[in-house]
Amino acid sequence: MAKPLLEFTDKGIYCEQGKFYIDPWKPVDDAVITHAHADHAYWGHKNYLAHHLSKEVLFYRLGEINLRTVEYGETVTKNGVQISLYPAGHVIGSAQIRVEYKGVVWVVSGDYKTDDDGISTPFEPVKCHHFISECTFGMPVYSWKPQAEIFTDVNNWWRTNIDNGVATVIVGYSLGKAQRILQNLDLSIGKVYTHGVIENTNEALRRNGVILNPTERITAESSKEEVRKGIILAPPSSVGTPWMRKFGPYSFGYCSGWMALRGAKRRRAADRGFIMSDHADWNGLVSAIDATGCECVYLTHGYTASFTRYLNEIGFNAREVHTLYGGEEEDSTVTEGEEVKETAPSGDVVKEEAQ
Amino acid sequence: MKAFAQLFLSLDETNKTNEKVKVLKDYFSNVPDTDKMHMLALFTGRRPKRQINSTLIRNWAIEASNIPAWLFEESYHVVGDLAETMSLLIPESPGSSSKTLTEWIAEINNLADKTEEEKKLWLIESWAMLDRQERFVFNKLLTGSFRVGVSQNLVIKALADVTGIEAPALTHRIMGSWMPEDYTYDQLVQEQNAADNISRPYPFFLAYPIQETSEKRKSAEDVGNALGDASEWQAEWKWDGIRAQMIKRGGEIFIWSRGEDLATEKFPELHPFLNALPDGTVLDGEILSFQNGLPMSFSVLQTRIGRKNLNKKILADSPVATIVYDCLEYAGEDIRYKTQSERREVLEKLQQETAYPEVFNISSLIKFSSWEELESIREQSRAMIAEGIMLKRKSATYQVGRRRGDWWKWKIDPLSVDAVMIYAQKGHGRRADLYTDYTFAVWDGDKLVPFAKAYSGLTDAEINKVDYFVKRNTLEKFGPVRTVKPELVFEIGFEGINRSTRHKSGIALRFPRILRWRHDKPKEEADTLESLKALLGE
Numbered sequence: 001m002a003k004p005l006l007e008f009t010d011k012g013i014y015c016e017q018g019k020f021y022i023d024p025w026k027p028v029d030d031a032v033i034t035h036a037h038a039d040h041a042y043w044g045h046k047n048y049l050a051h052h053l054s055k056e057v058l059f060y061r062l063g064e065i066n067l068r069t070v071e072y073g074e075t076v077t078k079n080g081v082q083i084s085l086y087p088a089g090h091v092i093g094s095a096q097i098r099v100e101y102k103g104v105v106w107v108v109s110g111d112y113k114t115d116d117d118g119i120s121t122p123f124e125p126v127k128c129h130h131f132i133s134e135c136t137f138g139m140p141v142y143s144w145k146p147q148a149e150i151f152t153d154v155n156n157w158w159r160t161n162i163d164n165g166v167a168t169v170i171v172g173y174s175l176g177k178a179q180r181i182l183q184n185l186d187l188s189i190g191k192v193y194t195h196g197v198i199e200n201t202n203e204a205l206r207r208n209g210v211i212l213n214p215t216e217r218i219t220a221e222s223s224k225e226e227v228r229k230g231i232i233l234a235p236p237s238s239v240g241t242p243w244m245r246k247f248g249p250y251s252f253g254y255c256s257g258w259m260a261l262r263g264a265k266r267r268r269a270a271d272r273g274f275i276m277s278d279h280a281d282w283n284g285l286v287s288a289i290d291a292t293g294c295e296c297v298y299l300t301h302g303y304t305a306s307f308t309r310y311l312n313e314i315g316f317n318a319r320e321v322h323t324l325y326g327g328e329e330e331d332s333t334v335t336e337g338e339e340v341k342e343t344a345p346s347g348d349v350v351k352e353e354a355q
Numbered sequence: 356m357k358a359f360a361q362l363f364l365s366l367d368e369t370n371k372t373n374e375k376v377k378v379l380k381d382y383f384s385n386v387p388d389t390d391k392m393h394m395l396a397l398f399t400g401r402r403p404k405r406q407i408n409s410t411l412i413r414n415w416a417i418e419a420s421n422i423p424a425w426l427f428e429e430s431y432h433v434v435g436d437l438a439e440t441m442s443l444l445i446p447e448s449p450g451s452s453s454k455t456l457t458e459w460i461a462e463i464n465n466l467a468d469k470t471e472e473e474k475k476l477w478l479i480e481s482w483a484m485l486d487r488q489e490r491f492v493f494n495k496l497l498t499g500s501f502r503v504g505v506s507q508n509l510v511i512k513a514l515a516d517v518t519g520i521e522a523p524a525l526t527h528r529i530m531g532s533w534m535p536e537d538y539t540y541d542q543l544v545q546e547q548n549a550a551d552n553i554s555r556p557y558p559f560f561l562a563y564p565i566q567e568t569s570e571k572r573k574s575a576e577d578v579g580n581a582l583g584d585a586s587e588w589q590a591e592w593k594w595d596g597i598r599a600q601m602i603k604r605g606g607e608i609f610i611w612s613r614g615e616d617l618a619t620e621k622f623p624e625l626h627p628f629l630n631a632l633p634d635g636t637v638l639d640g641e642i643l644s645f646q647n648g649l650p651m652s653f654s655v656l657q658t659r660i661g662r663k664n665l666n667k668k669i670l671a672d673s674p675v676a677t678i679v680y681d682c683l684e685y686a687g688e689d690i691r692y693k694t695q696s697e698r699r700e701v702l703e704k705l706q707q708e709t710a711y712p713e714v715f716n717i718s719s720l721i722k723f724s725s726w727e728e729l730e731s732i733r734e735q736s737r738a739m740i741a742e743g744i745m746l747k748r749k750s751a752t753y754q755v756g757r758r759r760g761d762w763w764k765w766k767i768d769p770l771s772v773d774a775v776m777i778y779a780q781k782g783h784g785r786r787a788d789l790y791t792d793y794t795f796a797v798w799d800g801d802k803l804v805p806f807a808k809a810y811s812g813l814t815d816a817e818i819n820k821v822d823y824f825v826k827r828n829t830l831e832k833f834g835p836v837r838t839v840k841p842e843l844v845f846e847i848g849f850e851g852i853n854r855s856t857r858h859k860s861g862i863a864l865r866f867p868r869i870l871r872w873r874h875d876k877p878k879e880e881a882d883t884l885e886s887l888k889a890l891l892g893e
Contacts (some may be wrong), residue, residue, distance in 0.1 A: 271369055
């Protein structure tokens with residue numbers, strides 16, 4: 001039997017024919033990157049290939065790297081293997097990687113969501129023979145509400161906080177959730193103030209030509225009174241730090257898919273939990289996998305064991321594989337809270353990731 | 356029901372005590388009186404009788420969710436709460452209902468004489484009328500596990516603010532056996548006296564620990580610095596039995612446990628002595644197994660707890676008696692306002708008059724003149740079958756609930772061993788979807804023998820680290836249980852140890868918990884079964 005086009009190695013997903021890796025976690029010569037989150041875009045590869053909209057964020061996070069960027073749908077050929085990127089809807093610039101050789105098509109999903117968040121290019125199903133999918137929220141208890149409903153709640157909560165004279169702190173990951181929140185807030189209520197780590201990411205995206213709503217970076221000179229009338233956009237690592245406490249009294253809202261469960265919500269001790277995820281929910285995963293028409297689906301991270309079993313029971317050919325994905329953001333219940341590696345909010349420390 | 360569901364959600368959404376009280380007050384101010392009483396009953400552990408057994412509810416929920424049963428079970432392990440799992444898995448429907456909490460509970464109670472088919476139909480229709488949050492509290496009502504993240508004290512505080520009645524009085528008025536169907540809000544807020552409800556116990560006064568764990572060992576000097584002059588205090592042994600309040604009023608007797616369970620019938624040996632007490636007497640003390648006039652270890656008493664029928668053999672093997680240490684009511688008068696010393700005199704007088712001195716024991720006072728002396732007396736606790744020493748300020752009144760200041764418990768340090776974690780299971784509630792429940796083993800030759808399970812004792816940060824370890828070092832999965840690579844060593848503390856035929860190790864521990872993570876110890880240096888058995892003291 002011929003070797004499969006893509007295989008799972010201890011460095012990452014590998015294409016021997018094309019001599020490249022997809023989202024490798026150990027240094028390699030050629031890496032194709034689905035998106036700029038730390039568990040997918042590691043430092044140390046010789047050459048990077050990613051979507052155009054990931055460019056500035058990758059430079060900001062990884063420094064001087066040798067990066068080639070492409071548009072969605074554009075094809076790059078390596079030793080006869082055709083590589084093309086399709087929108088994954090996860091964060092700005094996130095892509096599914098389509099790989100084709102001699103008529104056999106593989107797609108690596110990276111992380112994805114099927115709902116349009118109004119800022120990331122919406123997910124597009126890609127027909128393939130083999131689909132490598134995440135399943136971070138691959139349990140039927142996860143079912144997301146329409147985004148508009150969630151933001152009605154967010155905006156109402158913000159208004160109530162202003163009425164009660166308390167500051168509003170909304171927490172979400174600096175790449176993805178932060179911009180999604182920013183673009184969907186009702187800015188007639190007040191101004192958006194940002195933590196340094198988020199503002200650095202915003203600036204990188206703006207350099208990339210992404211048009212974001214106006215924000216103001218919080219610095220040592222920021223007036224506490226003014227900030228309290230607006231909304232503070234902060235990364236999870238800032239929760240409970242002196243930086244955040246100085247805005248007290250405040251109400252703190254946490255935006256994450258994990259907020260769907262009461263236990264997880266209570267563990268994070270947020271005043272408000274908004275169920276908002278950049279990953280597909282149960283139905284989103286099943287429908288996305290179905291839409292590929294694939295012969296075989298490989299589940300990389302999330303509730304892989306039970307999701308694989310379920311897919312096999314309903315007629316898919318599914319396999320569980322082990323990878324190191326799922327470190328940076330929502331997948332990780334383990335590392336949260338340990339990820340503080342920042343200095344001052346205005347500082348330039350790039351890493352907010354876990355591990 | 357909408358208001359009740361919202362109450363639950365709002366309580367979940369704040370961690371601030373003042374906010375919680377405000378939310379509770381809003382609820383009390385906005386719902387009908389009958390709803391207030393139902394809420395009060397639920398929040399103080401008086402839940403309606405379970406009318407549908409939980410296996411049936413579970414099966415119908417699986418059917419309604421349209422997923423395989425195993426996936427429902429997996430989901431339950433992720434969510435950690437059955438009511439919540441069902442509310443998440445049953446598809447949402449556009450229906451709605453304006454029924455009050457009282458009306459819903461009446462419907463639930465009406466199920467008693469319905470057929471299984473009727474119950475099922477009712478349940479499916481009810482789910483369709485409720486949104487997700489309502490469905491969650493509704494499922495909680497049905498399945499009966501009603502634990503809320505709010506203490507009874509907060510509920511009382513809110514009610515006190517709303518009614519203008521002082522919290523201790525309210526605490527007393529909601530003690531004992533009542534159901535919201537037969538106790539109205541008007542009755543609750545009206546002036547009352549003890550005679551209104553002859554079975555009603557007083558709220559228990561609970562001691563505060565002087566030291567929480569073995570790490571925070573307190574010396575005699577520390578105790579002296581905190582409590583002052585030793586002569587202002589009375590000391591007693593801390594008996595290891597069942598805390599009970601014993602009432603004789605209107606010719607009837609009542610025995611209440613700390614959990615407010617009426618346990619009168621469980622202790623027939625106590626009836627003659629209680630019946631012989633003068634009317635209008637309430638005693639506070641400990642029920643223990645006794646043999647030849649001496650208290651026995653809790654494990655002997657344990658053999659008869661939970662038994663529905665007390666046969667002759669059990670009564671003969673494990674006869675009980677009391678060690679009484681306080682008197683709360685005498686001659687029909689509430690004497691909790693009197694000092695400890697004054698109440699002690701009343702108690703001694705009652706005991707001198709009893710015709711049953713072998714059952715009505717009194718907790719003797721320990722003579723000591725300095726904290727140093729008491730510290731050395733405390734070392735004899737295990738030999739006395741006691742858990743340590745109780746300290747009570749001689750001038751103290753009998754107060755409500757756990758209070759710092761006048762009653763302290765100075766427990767002995769727990770026994771401990773170093774053990775290796777070998778199994779892990781996911782927790783519940785706020786520990787859902789995290790591996791928090793562990794089984795520990797000690798060495799028996801070159802084998803690790805499991806001997807105890809423990810759930811508590813680690814910080815959240817440590818739990819996260821152990822969870823991370825478990826997920827990456829799983830050897831096998833058996834349903835929800837994972838066998839993990841034996842590597843992590845923990846110091847396990849416990850209060851007592853007994854032989855057991857039910858456990859592979861041949862021993863059973865009392866109150867095992869994790870004292871600390873021994874990062875410094877490799878698994879080879881964990882303790883042995885032999886060293887554990889040496890603690891049996893036989």
